[in-house]
Amino acid sequence: MKWLHFTLIACLVLALTACGAGKSGSTSEADNPSGSSGSSGASDSSKSSDTSASRGKTELVFWSPFSGPDGPFMKKIVDAYNEQSDSYQIKFQIQPNGDYYKLLDNAFGTKKNMPDLMIMHLDSIPTYVRKDLLQPMDDLAAKAGITKEDYVDAAVSYATIDGKWWGIPLDIHPLIMYYNKDLFAAAGIEHPPTNREEFLEAAKKLTDPSNGQWGYVMPTLWPQQFIFPSLLYQQGVDLVDADGNPALNSPEAVEALAFMKSLIFEHKVSPENVAQDGEVKLFLQGKNAIQFNGPWMKDQWDKAGINYGVAPIPVFFDQPGVFGGSHTFVVPKEQTDAVKLEGIGDFLKYVAGHSLDWAESGQAVASKQVLASPEFQALTQQQTEVAKEFDYVHFAPPIEDWGSIVGELWTQINLTLLGKAEPQAALDEAQKKALQAIEAKK
Amino acid sequence: MRGSWRSKLTSSLFVLPYFVCFALFLLYPLASGIVLSFQDYDMLGSREFIGLENYKNIFTPGTLIHDLFVRGLSGTFKFVIYSVPFLVIVGLALALLVNALSNRVQGFYRTIFFMPYAISATVMATIWMRVFDTDTGFLNILLDKMGKTGPHIGWLNDTPWVWIALVFCTIWWTVGFNMIIFINGLNEVPEELYEAARLDGANAWHRLIHITLPSIRSISTVVLIMTIIASFNVFAQPFLMTRGGPGYETTVLLMNIFAVAYGQHQGGAASAMAIVLGLIMMVVSTVIYRLLSGRRG
Numbered sequence: 001m002k003w004l005h006f007t008l009i010a011c012l013v014l015a016l017t018a019c020g021a022g023k024s025g026s027t028s029e030a031d032n033p034s035g036s037s038g039s040s041g042a043s044d045s046s047k048s049s050d051t052s053a054s055r056g057k058t059e060l061v062f063w064s065p066f067s068g069p070d071g072p073f074m075k076k077i078v079d080a081y082n083e084q085s086d087s088y089q090i091k092f093q094i095q096p097n098g099d100y101y102k103l104l105d106n107a108f109g110t111k112k113n114m115p116d117l118m119i120m121h122l123d124s125i126p127t128y129v130r131k132d133l134l135q136p137m138d139d140l141a142a143k144a145g146i147t148k149e150d151y152v153d154a155a156v157s158y159a160t161i162d163g164k165w166w167g168i169p170l171d172i173h174p175l176i177m178y179y180n181k182d183l184f185a186a187a188g189i190e191h192p193p194t195n196r197e198e199f200l201e202a203a204k205k206l207t208d209p210s211n212g213q214w215g216y217v218m219p220t221l222w223p224q225q226f227i228f229p230s231l232l233y234q235q236g237v238d239l240v241d242a243d244g245n246p247a248l249n250s251p252e253a254v255e256a257l258a259f260m261k262s263l264i265f266e267h268k269v270s271p272e273n274v275a276q277d278g279e280v281k282l283f284l285q286g287k288n289a290i291q292f293n294g295p296w297m298k299d300q301w302d303k304a305g306i307n308y309g310v311a312p313i314p315v316f317f318d319q320p321g322v323f324g325g326s327h328t329f330v331v332p333k334e335q336t337d338a339v340k341l342e343g344i345g346d347f348l349k350y351v352a353g354h355s356l357d358w359a360e361s362g363q364a365v366a367s368k369q370v371l372a373s374p375e376f377q378a379l380t381q382q383q384t385e386v387a388k389e390f391d392y393v394h395f396a397p398p399i400e401d402w403g404s405i406v407g408e409l410w411t412q413i414n415l416t417l418l419g420k421a422e423p424q425a426a427l428d429e430a431q432k433k434a435l436q437a438i439e440a441k442k
Numbered sequence: 443m444r445g446s447w448r449s450k451l452t453s454s455l456f457v458l459p460y461f462v463c464f465a466l467f468l469l470y471p472l473a474s475g476i477v478l479s480f481q482d483y484d485m486l487g488s489r490e491f492i493g494l495e496n497y498k499n500i501f502t503p504g505t506l507i508h509d510l511f512v513r514g515l516s517g518t519f520k521f522v523i524y525s526v527p528f529l530v531i532v533g534l535a536l537a538l539l540v541n542a543l544s545n546r547v548q549g550f551y552r553t554i555f556f557m558p559y560a561i562s563a564t565v566m567a568t569i570w571m572r573v574f575d576t577d578t579g580f581l582n583i584l585l586d587k588m589g590k591t592g593p594h595i596g597w598l599n600d601t602p603w604v605w606i607a608l609v610f611c612t613i614w615w616t617v618g619f620n621m622i623i624f625i626n627g628l629n630e631v632p633e634e635l636y637e638a639a640r641l642d643g644a645n646a647w648h649r650l651i652h653i654t655l656p657s658i659r660s661i662s663t664v665v666l667i668m669t670i671i672a673s674f675n676v677f678a679q680p681f682l683m684t685r686g687g688p689g690y691e692t693t694v695l696l697m698n699i700f701a702v703a704y705g706q707h708q709g710g711a712a713s714a715m716a717i718v719l720g721l722i723m724m725v726v727s728t729v730i731y732r733l734l735s736g737r738r739g
Contacts, residue, residue, distance in 0.1 A: 102704055108486045127707075131486050212577070220599065221685050273576045273596030276685055281578040404705035415689040418599055433509075437706065440499075440506035 057089040060343050063115040064092070065100035069299040073361040080357075081350050088343035090117075108133050114332055117344050122326035123396035125159055125167050130400045135331045136164035144345025150352055151366045152390050155326045158398065167328030168348050169366035171358060173295050174324030174389045175226040176382075177314065181307045183213070183289040192311040193290075199314045203269035206289035215269035217279035217288040218260060220417040224410055226323045227292055230313060231256035233321025233394045239406065240397040246434040248409055249427035257423040259316065261416055273418060294325075295386050298362035310385040324393040326366065359383050364390070401441065408433035475713050483709035496714035507711050510702060511718070514695030517680070518719075521694060522673040525609045529669045530662070532613055533620025538650075540621070541628050552625065556618035563678035570611040571683055574598050599688040608679050608692060615679075616672065620665050627661035628654065663734045667727050674723045695719055 066074050071094050078092040093115070095103050101124070107114050108128075120128065128134050141147070148156045148165065155169035179192050187206050193199040203215030219227070229239055235252040247253070264270045271278075280297070282288035284304045292313060301308050313322050329348055335341065351358075355365040356375050364386035370376050371387055396402050412426035479496055483489040499507040540551050558566070573580045574597035582594045597607045635653050644652065655662075677696040680686055686693030695715070703712035 105485050105704070105707075111487070131484065131488075133486060217577075221687065271577050272593050273599055275571070275574070275576045275579075275596065275598040276683075277571075278575055278577055281575060285578060287577070401705065401707055404701060404707075407701060407705060411686070411690050411693075414599075414685075414687050418596070418688050420688060433506075436504075436506045436509070440706065440708070440711075 057085070057087060058339055058343050059089045059091055060117055060340060060347065061091045061093060061115040062347075063104070063118040064094055065097045065119060067094050067097045068296065070296065070358075070361045070363070073357050076357045077351060077354060080354065081347055085346070085350075088346060090347055108332070111334065114334055116335055116340050117329060117331055117347070119170070119327050120167060120330045122155060122158055122167060122169065122328050123398070123402065125328065125330065126161060126398040127400045127402075128330070129161050129166050133333055134166050135333045135335060136166060137168055137329075137331065138165050140331070140341050140345045141165065141168065141348075143342060144349045146345065146349055146352065150368055152368065152371075154324075154390065154393050154395070155328065155366050158326075158395050159328060161398070167330045168352075170327040170329060170351065170355065171363040171365050172324050172326045172386075172390060172393060173363060174322045174386065174393045175223070175230050175292050175313055176295055176322075176386055176389065177290060177292055177311045178283065178297065178301065179290045179309050179311065180283070180286060180288070181309050183286065184309075187289075192309060193314045194311075195314050196316045199290075199316070200267060200269075203263070203290065204267065207269045209268075209271075213287050214271055214282065214289065216263060216290045217274055217282050218264050218270040218417060219276075219279045219291075220274050220414050221276045221410070223293055224413050224417075226294065226325075228256060228260070228409075228413060229323040229394065229396075230292075230321060231259065231316060233323065233392070234315060234317035234319055236319060236321075238394070238397060239409075240399065244397065244399060246405060246431060246438070248406070248434055249424070249431040253427050254423045256317075257413060257416055257427060260413075261419075261423060264417060265419060295362050295364065295382060298382055310382045312385060312389050320389075320392045322389050322393055324389070324395060326395065401437075405434045405437045406430070407437070476717060478710055479713035479717050481710040483713075484707045485703060485709040486707065489710070492710070496711045497718070499711060500714060500718055506706070507702065507708075507715065510698040511695070511715050513690055514693055514698035514715075515719070515722075517686070517690070517692055517694040518674060518676060518696075520605065521608065521676045521680075521692075522670060524605050525612050525673050525676075526666070526669050528609060528613055529617055529620055529673070530666055533617050533665065533669075534624050534662070536617065536621040537624030537628055538654075541625060552622070555621055558615050559618040561615065563682065566611065566615050567678065567682035570607070570614075571598070574607045574611075574683070596688070598684050601688065601691060604684055604688065604692055608683065611683070612673075612676075612679055620669060623661060623665050624658065627658040630661075631657040660735075663731065666734070667731055670730065671723055671727060674719070674726075 062078070064071075064074060075092055078090045082089055104118070104120075125134070146168065148160075151169050152172060155172055156165070159165060159167040159169070177192060183206055184192075184202075187202070189202050189205060193202045199216075206215035207213065232238060232250075232252055235255065237247070237250055237252045239246065239248060239253075241247040241250075264272060279288055279291050280293070280300070283291050284300070284306065286306065312320070329344075329351075331341070331344060335344075352367045353369060355367050355370050356373065359365050359370065359376055359379055362382055364383045365371065365376070376387075377384060399405065409427075409430040412421060412430040415421035416423055416426045478489075480491055480493060481489045482492045482495070496507070499505045500511050502508050536555055540548055540555065543551060572578075576582060576594045576596050576598070579597065581597060585595070595603055597603045631654060635657070636649055639649050639653055675696065676694050677700075680692040680694050681697055684692045686697055696719075699712045699715045699719075702708050702715065
């Protein structure tokens with residue numbers, strides 16, 4: 001009898017565990033620095049573009065995480081390519097943004113349903129290169145007539161590891177400043193702030209707590225992953241030291257965190273206890289004058305009909321510097337079919353010349369040819385402002401599984417900005433946990 | 443002989459569809475999970491057996507896996523302790539309430555209370571984040587209108603409010619299930635018992651304490667155990683609404699298992715963590731089951 005009870009309960013536990021997993025499986029992960037759906041939880045099922053007229057053509061499966069409003073822009077490029085190509089047919093597949101790397105890992109792990117070409121975030125490339133899962137793009141690029149000089153340097157040099165080129169960039173999406181033009185006009189501010197003094201002055205003028213209006217609402221969670229590193233680059237340091245070891249509690253890092261905290265508790269230009277996406281919700285309601293976020297937010301502002309402006313992030317310390325992400329094209333190592341590789345090269349060459357459609361989504365593209373084109377220069381609402389930051393954009397340190405090494409950092413920044421921790425102690429703890437995570441990999 | 447052989451075959455065939463599903467979706471994943479927990483698996487193809495190393499790490503203070511496990515488990519335990527009593531008591535209260543209504547409106551209210559259970563986690567989180575947001579949330583705006591002054595309450599990032607918010611939305615989301623089971627239990631109680639009690643002059647409170655509760659005792663045990671297990675598996679509410687914050691206050695174990703598997707690329711360690719969690723759930727459930735059913739004699 002005892003055993004029967006035990007077995008029954010065991011089955012019950014397992015059954016409910018399975019149900020629980022099923023229920024939570026469909027949620028999206030907004031912590032993933034993806035830049036395609038921003039804060040809204042996109043969880044579309046995969047869609048594929050039509051495969052008509054593909055007879056006689058070599059089919060290439062292309063995976064992307066563009067399940068947000070950016071998906072149709074890429075589809076337009078793919079459709080136009082398929083239209084004009086006699087030899088290749090790109091089968092464009094959109095995977096849910098939040099689950100993208102889970103699906104990629106499963107494909108890599110099982111070697112099943114592997115795409116021929118895929119989008120990967122630039123800062124994920126080091127992880128997958130070290131695990132020997134990607135293919136160098138040098139030969140493919142050379143055959144297609146693609147050179148490194150065709151693209152913005154920052155993205156190319158980051159994707160060059162051990163002398164080989166692993167990812168061909170599509171865009172670069174750095175942190176940028178959005179500001180509410182109506183609130184600026186009402187406060188009599190002529191131009192967006194460019195340095196710390198102007199920023200503080202403007203933020204204070206724009207703050208009116210009695211009216212629920214704030215100069216700069218400080219996020220305590222996402223997108224701190226973009227904001228905090230930017231403040232370090234502006235002091236000439238990185239989250240790692242010259243040897244690639246985590247340096248999360250450097251004096252500069254403490255200084256940056258203390259500055260952010262002072263905006264809430266000393267200058268009081270931000271409310272306390274800001275919840276996730278609180279700054280976005282207030283911006284949408286016209287109660288937050290300035291916010292730093294990624295270029296992918298454009299679609300939300302446009303839909304809400306806000307009168308907003310875009311400008312580079314102000315220089316708070318000694319030099320300009322900003323954190324960014326980048327979408328790149330990579331090819332899995334298993335892909336050795338010469339015809340397919342040639343097709344991939346052909347498609348990427350085409351994209352380099354025709355990525356203006358991608359820029360329409362609000363992104364600034366990495367192809368110099370498109371950046372210099374008059375059509376791109378005419379996109380003055382956001383894209384050209386974003387491109388201004390390309391000269392000083394930085395990416396996450398090129399270290400395997402960097403995301404899990406800095407997991408504690410975001411937790412500690414959250415505690416500090418909620419007024420529950422002090423910058424130095426918080427960053428010491430983050431540093432300790434980062435070293436522990438590295439130790440666990442050995 | 444022959445007849446019994448045939449009847450065995452026939453009955454086996456009836457069980458077969460269930461058994462196939464059971465094996466495919468429970469037995470096989472469970473078995474491979476156990477195997478995985480003895481391996482170092484980077485989730486990308488390379489795996490090797492490392493014996494009990496993963497389990498050893500869980501119980502070695504100072505390692506990443508240990509810290510993530512302990513922190514996550516404490517968050518999960520807090521959630522279980524805060525949420526289970528409410529989920530059971532509110533479920534029972536709603537069941538009594540609905541059962542006391544006239545037959546015509548019973549179905550209507552049953553549906554109303556059960557409906558949130560059918561909503562997906564993402565939708566539930568979106569709704570309640572709008573209610574609980576610090577500056578634009580319905581609740582704080584309501585408090586402002588009622589004359590509350592001072593900084594807004596951080597319903598999603600300040601203790602103890604964050605637990606109140608999480609437990610409240612969990613009740614709203616899942617209590618309908620418990621209610622339905624309780625209603626079934628209540629319908630099983632023989633009407634004669636109540637009639638006899640009424641003749642003896644028992645009031646409503648006495649009827650509840652002396653007839654209803656003892657009669658639904660076994661079904662209450664089932665509800666309690668299922669609620670505990672479901673609460674141990676909490677993931678979506680903190681993952682979507684608080685991101686585990688403030689700090690790691692509401693970071694639950696499943697979130698950390700997820701982080702070890704897909705962030706740290708240590709599938710074996712994540713499996714070991716999940717299996718230890720499963721064992722803890724079994725022990726807790728068994729103990730509670732025996733405590734409750736043992737007293738009956």
